Amino acid sequence: MKEEKLNDGKTLSYFTIEVDESCNETARNTTLLKEKHKHLNNFEVLAASSNATPIRSNNGLFYMCCFCTDQYTNPADLKTHTLMKHDTSEARRKFMRNQTSCNYVLKLDITQLKCKICDKSIDTLEGLLDHVQNEHKKFLYTDIKNSIFPLKFGGEKLQCAICHLDFKKYKMLIEHMHSHYRNYECEVCGFGCVNRRTLFTHKLSHKTGSFECSVCNKIFVTQQKVRQHFYAMHKHQSLVVKCAICDERFKSSVIKERHMVAKHGMTPEIYKCLACEKTFTTPNALSSHTRRIHLLDKRYPCKECEMTFFSGVELSYHMAKHTGKKEFQCEICSKWFSRKCGLYLHMHIHANDKRFTCTHCGRAFVHRNSWRAHVRSTHGEMAYKATFVQ
Numbered sequence: 001m002k003e004e005k006l007n008d009g010k011t012l013s014y015f016t017i018e019v020d021e022s023c024n025e026t027a028r029n030t031t032l033l034k035e036k037h038k039h040l041n042n043f044e045v046l047a048a049s050s051n052a053t054p055i056r057s058n059n060g061l062f063y064m065c066c067f068c069t070d071q072y073t074n075p076a077d078l079k080t081h082t083l084m085k086h087d088t089s090e091a092r093r094k095f096m097r098n099q100t101s102c103n104y105v106l107k108l109d110i111t112q113l114k115c116k117i118c119d120k121s122i123d124t125l126e127g128l129l130d131h132v133q134n135e136h137k138k139f140l141y142t143d144i145k146n147s148i149f150p151l152k153f154g155g156e157k158l159q160c161a162i163c164h165l166d167f168k169k170y171k172m173l174i175e176h177m178h179s180h181y182r183n184y185e186c187e188v189c190g191f192g193c194v195n196r197r198t199l200f201t202h203k204l205s206h207k208t209g210s211f212e213c214s215v216c217n218k219i220f221v222t223q224q225k226v227r228q229h230f231y232a233m234h235k236h237q238s239l240v241v242k243c244a245i246c247d248e249r250f251k252s253s254v255i256k257e258r259h260m261v262a263k264h265g266m267t268p269e270i271y272k273c274l275a276c277e278k279t280f281t282t283p284n285a286l287s288s289h290t291r292r293i294h295l296l297d298k299r300y301p302c303k304e305c306e307m308t309f310f311s312g313v314e315l316s317y318h319m320a321k322h323t324g325k326k327e328f329q330c331e332i333c334s335k336w337f338s339r340k341c342g343l344y345l346h347m348h349i350h351a352n353d354k355r356f357t358c359t360h361c362g363r364a365f366v367h368r369n370s371w372r373a374h375v376r377s378t379h380g381e382m383a384y385k386a387t388f389v390q
Contacts, residue, residue: 038141039104040096045140046148047092049132050122051114053082054095055107055151058170059244061266067091075153079109103197106148107174110161124161125150145183147194149174168269254282317341359387 046052055078056064062071063078067086072078113122117136122128125148132138150161151173157166158173162180167173182192184199188206193199204224211226212219215234220226232240239249241256245264250256260266271286272279275294280286291297291310298308300315304322309315320326320338328343329336332350337343345367348355354364356371360379365371376384 035101035144036096036099036104038144039099039101039106039147040093042140042144042148043096043106044089044092045132045138046108046128047087048089049116049136049138050128051079051083051112051116052125052128053079053109055109060169060171060260061245061264063170066095075109075151076111079111101196102200103195104147105194108148108150109153110150111153145194146181147183149177149181149194254284257282 043054047054054066055075056066058064059071062073063075064071065078065081065086067082070078070081072081108125110125110128113124113128114120115122115128115131115136117132120131122131129140133140152159152161158168158170159166160173160176160180162177165176167176178193178198181194183194184196185192186199186202186206188203191199191202193202201224204227205222207223208221210219211221211223213226213229213234215230218226218229220229232238236249238251241250241253242248243250243256243259243264245260248259250259257266257269261268268281270279270281271283273286273289273294275290278289280289298310300309300312302308302315302318302322304319307318309318317339324338326336326338328338328340330343330346330350332347335346337346348366352366354366356365356368357363358365358371358375358379360375360383363374365374372384372388375387
């Protein structure tokens with residue numbers, strides 16, 4: 001520790017630290033190190049002493065390099081690229097110049113983590129920090145909040161390196177990591193996060209009042225909601241979801257996922273039911289299937305009989321049996337129907353849409369039920385079972 005006498009008679013104390021060679025110049029030229037410089041020192045030590053590599057972001061298909069515009073579908077390829085092309089102090093300093101203390105967070109790939117100095121394998125980030133300090137006498141600042149997310153890749157799923165939970169998407173994993181690094185907490189609800197920027201954004205949800213949209217004058221109860229409304233309805237014309245690769249916008253995440261598969265070659269997400277063998281392409285479809293089939297979630301009861309239904313739409317269709325009310329009329333033959341789907345199926349008759357063909361005799365039918373009845377009555381029970389049961 002060094003001390004200097006200031007003009008007003010006060011004493012200023014500061015440290016000069018002998019750190020890793022790549023940090024010596026910064027340490028000598030900086031007397032009072034700011035938080036950002038302390039993060040840089042720790043990042044420099046970790047990068048120079050281990051094979052841990054940073055990840056800038058993931059756009060849903062590619063992992064982005066922190067130091068250049070290269071991108072890779074496999075994080076292992078990004079790791080190899082980083083260690084081969086950007087394992088220099090200048091590259092790390094250039095990366096840190098783009099960071100701010102209020103939103104700093106380093107996403108560090110610690111897959112197959114090893115110490116470069118002694119080639120020792122280490123399982124955790126905390127183990128690496130202890131190792132380089134105690135075994136190799138590297139200096140790390142411990143008076144700053146830890147803003148490093150350790151990430152491990154290797155299995156088919158993305159797994160948290162701390163609690164080992166599995167995640168379908170990289171974005172969901174990063175959001176989860178905030179729960180392990182509660183550096184800043186909301187005094188209202190106890191929400192914890194890693195940096196000040198995330199906490200500031202969260203706190204907007206607690207500021208209630210009367211907030212008016214500057215375009216349409218619609219009133220919202222929070223600043224956050226009026227901002228979301230403005231961007232969704234006025235700036236982006238309801239196209240609230242953006243493709244991070246080509247910047248095309250979509251109305252929902254489901255439509256964006258289809259775009260990613262069709263245009264960018266992304267492997268479609270498959271959501272498997274844990275209770276049966278069925279699979280689905282969206283989590284909502286899986287949830288609906290689980291509640292309808294396995295949990296028997298029928299919360300819409302009929303007031304006229306004992307039947308219950310999964311949705312209000314199903315209940316409204318059923319009520320037509322009790323009321324006898326027919327609201328849907330065929331414009332061709334004037335026949336009335338109680339359900340819209342009944343009218344839709346009826347229209348196949350006028351279109352002569354015989355989409356169901358008997359494989360035994362070649363006769364075609366407009367409706368499935370007519371086809372099934374034909375096979376059973378004309379070709380027998382064995383033919384019926386061979387066609388519809390097996």
